[in-house]
Amino acid sequence: MTDARLVGTWTTQLDDDGKAVPGLVRFSADGGVVSTQVNTRNIGLGSxxxxxxxxxxxxxxxxxxxxxxxxxGEARVRVQGEFVSDTAWQGTGGADFHDPQGAKVRGHDGSKVTAEKFGVDG
Structure with a gap:
């Protein structure tokens, strides 16, 4: 199942214990994800x-x-979202942090995420 509304670039706001953390996420039609947030040094890749x-x-x-x-190590991020319009969604997310050998060090769930589509596709 796919949803063409999600394909494109979105600005995101993550609620990190009351602090708004802006980011960008790009969803491709083939199921790929590229994401970055101002509190990370590297981009995230996924699906x-x-x-x-x-x-x-x-x-x-x-x-x-x-x-x-x-x-x-690495952060393994997961988000569940729901459209509130064709150009906006909201959801919750969490991350588990793993050491270089893959052992889980810590994690959290339930952070609020909101997003708005932008660019020529939004």
């Missing part, structure tokens, strides 16, 4: 799928590095 007539989910991984560029 998305429709889960109902107005709902979808997506996930991506962000590789984490320290100040010297050494790999220190």
């Amino acid at each position: 998305w799928r429709a889960t109902g007539p107005d709902t979808f989910e997506y996930g991506f991984h962000i590789l984490a590095v320290d100040g010297e560029g050494k790999h220190v």
Whole structure:
């Protein structure tokens, strides 16, 4: 199941314990996701799928590095969203943080995410 409304570029706002964190996410027609937020050093890559007539989910991984560029782990992000219009959606998201060997270090769920479509496709 796919939803053409999601395809394109979106500005996002993540509620991080009361602090708004802006970001950008791009959904491709073949199910790919590219995401970035101002609180991360690297982009996230992943995939998305429709889960109902107005709902979808997506996930991506962000590789984490320290100040010297050494790999220190990754964030595994997942979001469930629902359209509120053809150019806006809202949902909840969470992330698990893993060390370089893949062991989960910590995680969180339930952060509010809102998004608006922009660009020539929005």
